[in-house]
Amino acid sequence: MATHIEDPVDGLLGYHLRRVSVQSMADFSTALARLELRPAEASVLFVIGANPQVTQSQIGRMLGIKRANMTPLVASLARRGLLRATPKDGRSQGLALTAKGTTLARKARAAADQHDRRFFGALSTEERRALLGQLRALWHQRRRAATDEG
């Protein structure tokens, strides 16, 4: 029998947020592993699918991935025949999903939706709506603050 241990971080919202986020990502990673995709790769496919001819710099800005890290990520997806790059102008290239990429992105999206339903299924529709709204608000608020500084 284990002695009871006090949890001194139980009152911290930020701690709980991170803890649940880590769980969620771990579950989602497992679900995506069947498709040989990682969460970052899946999100890139989603953005390209919804925005044909988007550039990798634009994707990086939207998803919070640095330019330097987009390069190997996009190269890997291109190597697997999931996307095709066509020059937009001399320095940038528009990205689009191939047929294979479209199929895989659709499966990944289904996995993401299923993960969301499972992981947050215990919350009522109203709770989920409220949670989504709060997270969006927190994100935009902090984003504004960062923009003001930078």
Next chain:
Amino acid sequence: MATHIEDPVDGLLGYHLRRVSVQSMADFSTALARLELRPAEASVLFVIGANPQVTQSQIGRMLGIKRANMTPLVASLARRGLLRATPKDGRSQGLALTAKGTTLARKARAAADQHDRRFFGALSTEERRALLGQLRALWHQRRRAATDEG
């Protein structure tokens, strides 16, 4: 003027959860940097402060840090004179904060509380209470599921 880009992950709760969690951790890391502490180190100090003579394996289980990763973490805090290890039995050691460690832990805790107030300050008291309750519920639910599997 940037062309509008569709955000295809805007409806995914898991995505928003992770995004906000990353922001929160980045802000907290910055706040802790003044104290030359990282979030994981601060959380370890908190647990030791609330549970004198706790072992590093117990801390790891509570915080979700692997035994193998606790070793250098605890060694680093000991080297800085923040905690003291005394043998409990032949194979385990009880950890306790030194005076210096207690002082630093108190400052780190103040930073954590301030971070929480700032970062989640836009939410009403009721919203924060609800959010904390939902995050706790999600965590325990998934934890139960993992225990059932394993």
Next chain:
DNA sequence: TATTGTTATACTCTATAACTATA
């Protein structure tokens, strides 16, 4: 001058496997 894409590099966090000493 600013931006795109690239390379090289490094740090943190996390994970596994193998080992010892002890319970």
Next chain:
DNA sequence: TATAGTTATAGAGTATAACAATA
């Protein structure tokens, strides 16, 4: 047999700096 602690190592994710080519 199970647990505590250690060591070595590897993989992700993320970060910066510097560069060439182009806008």
